[in-house]
Amino acid sequence: MDIKVNVRESEGDCYVVDLSGEIDVYTSPKVKDAIGDLIDRGVYNLVINLEKVRYIDSTGLGVLIGGLKRVREHGGTVNLVCTNPQIKKIFDITGLVKIFGIFEDEDAAMKALV
Amino acid sequence: MNQPVERETADTVELRIPCRAEWVALARLAVAAVANRLQLTIEEIEDAKLAVAEACTAIIQQEKHGETLALTCETTPVSLRLHVRDTGVHDLRAGAAPAMDYDEARVVGLGVFLIRTLMDEVSYDQHPERGTDIVMVKRIHH
Numbered sequence: 001m002d003i004k005v006n007v008r009e010s011e012g013d014c015y016v017v018d019l020s021g022e023i024d025v026y027t028s029p030k031v032k033d034a035i036g037d038l039i040d041r042g043v044y045n046l047v048i049n050l051e052k053v054r055y056i057d058s059t060g061l062g063v064l065i066g067g068l069k070r071v072r073e074h075g076g077t078v079n080l081v082c083t084n085p086q087i088k089k090i091f092d093i094t095g096l097v098k099i100f101g102i103f104e105d106e107d108a109a110m111k112a113l114v
Numbered sequence: 115m116n117q118p119v120e121r122e123t124a125d126t127v128e129l130r131i132p133c134r135a136e137w138v139a140l141a142r143l144a145v146a147a148v149a150n151r152l153q154l155t156i157e158e159i160e161d162a163k164l165a166v167a168e169a170c171t172a173i174i175q176q177e178k179h180g181e182t183l184a185l186t187c188e189t190t191p192v193s194l195r196l197h198v199r200d201t202g203v204h205d206l207r208a209g210a211a212p213a214m215d216y217d218e219a220r221v222v223g224l225g226v227f228l229i230r231t232l233m234d235e236v237s238y239d240q241h242p243e244r245g246t247d248i249v250m251v252k253r254i255h256h
Contacts, residue, residue: 024142055163057168057228058225058228059171062224093228094227094228
C-alpha cells in the first residue's frame with residue numbers, strides 16, 4: 001500500500017496535486033510534505049485531485065485541513081476533486097463539505113480558484 | 115472463497131500486528147475480508163475498515179502505546195463485532211463531534227467521531243492491567 005503524489009503547474013499561479021492510492025496514518029506524511037513544499041514556495045491556490053484515492057482516514061483529512069488553513073492565511077484556497085462516493089461520504093459526515101470546495105472534475109475545481 | 119457465512123454460531127478471527135503505522139493497512143485488509151464473508155454491503159465494509167483503522171491509529175498516536183495491537187473480528191448471523199486492543203491505557207473518549215476550526219491540531223477527535231458515526235455500537239474499556247479495548251459493532255440488516 002502506498003500513496004503516489006504528482007504535482008503539476010496549471011493556469012496562473014495554480015498548482016494541481018494528483019494523489020493516487022490510500023491516505024492513512026502511514027502515508028499522510030508524504031502528502032503533508034508535498035502540500036507543505038508548495039505552500040513554502042508561495043503557492044496558495046491549490047487543486048488536490050482525489051479521483052484516484054481509494055481510501056482516506058482522519059489523518060489524511062487533517063493534512064488537507066492543515067493545508068487549507070495555511071493557504072487561507074495568505075488569501076488562497078484549496079479545492080478538491082472527488083468522485084469516490086465513500087470518500088465523499090467521509091467529507092459529508094465530518095462537515096468538511098462546508099469547508100472545502102469539492103468538485104466532480106478538475107476543470108470545475110480550477111475555474112472556482114481563479 | 116467468498117461463500118457467505120450461514121452458521122448460527124460465532125466465528126472469531128484474530129490478528130496481531132506491531133503497533134506501528136505501516137501495519138494499519140493489514141488490519142484494514144483483514145476486516146474487509148471478514149466483512150465480505152458476512153455479505154455486508156460495500157459501504158458497510160468500508161465503514162468497518164475505516165472504523166478499525168481509526169481505532170488502530172488512535173492507539174498508535176498515543177505516547178505510551180503497547181508494542182502490539184490485537185484485532186479480533188467476531189462474526190455472528192446478526193453482527194460483526196470488532197475489538198482493537200493494546201496493553202497501554204489511553205483516554206480515547208472524545209466528544210460527540212470533532213472540534214473543527216481549520217486547525218489541524220484540533221481535529222484530534224475526528225477519528226473517534228468517525229468511529230462513532232460509522233459503527234452501530236462503540237464502547238471503550240480501560241484497565242490498568244488489561245490495557246485499552248475498543249469494541250465496535252456493525253449490525254447486519256439483511
